[in-house]
Amino acid sequence: MASKAAKPCNPKEVLLDELCEVLRKSFPSEIMTKEYINALSSLNILFPGISVGALDILDKGHVFRLQTNMGRHIHQVVGNGGQLYYIFNVDVPCCSCAVFKNNMTKSNPTSIPSSYCQHLLAAAIAGRLDRVTTKTISENNFLQIVTSFMVDTEYT
Numbered sequence: 001m002a003s004k005a006a007k008p009c010n011p012k013e014v015l016l017d018e019l020c021e022v023l024r025k026s027f028p029s030e031i032m033t034k035e036y037i038n039a040l041s042s043l044n045i046l047f048p049g050i051s052v053g054a055l056d057i058l059d060k061g062h063v064f065r066l067q068t069n070m071g072r073h074i075h076q077v078v079g080n081g082g083q084l085y086y087i088f089n090v091d092v093p094c095c096s097c098a099v100f101k102n103n104m105t106k107s108n109p110t111s112i113p114s115s116y117c118q119h120l121l122a123a124a125i126a127g128r129l130d131r132v133t134t135k136t137i138s139e140n141n142f143l144q145i146v147t148s149f150m151v152d153t154e155y156t
């Protein structure tokens with residue numbers, strides 16, 4: 001079964017939950033069902049321009065949960081160009097990439113939960129499909145990542 005956190009109330013999150021459930025049922029199979037193809041198609045409509053990149057990241061297994069022995073964690077996504085991006089949950093999920101920052105500055109703050117980049121989408125799908133690989137990192141490494149994220153980010 002999927003490990004789900006609180007039930008999402010954002011319409012995109014609800015649809016993403018439903019689409020991922022279809023993808024989950026079909027995942028290990030090589031056979032593409034009509035439902036599977038419809039789910040991929042809907043994903044592309046729901047997240048235009050980023051769904052293909054997100055699925056590519058997912059297929060490569062490039063979504064990681066970096067966890068310390070103290071239980072602190074962040075998600076790391078390897079972008080399609082090989083760059084490392086970090087995803088933090090600061091009220092809502094935030095990505096360290098330029099696209100996400102750009103979306104944040106252009107959008108109304110109330111629409112932030114529906115702002116996705118391909119890294120956030122890849123992490124959201126990977127979480128729902130249990131395709132996140134956990135790596136252990138040190139507390140120092142965790143703090144370095146968080147500090148660099150906060151320094152580079154101006155979410156005000």
Ligand SMILES: [Zn+2]
Nearest residue numbers: 095097117119
């Ligand atoms: Zn991103």
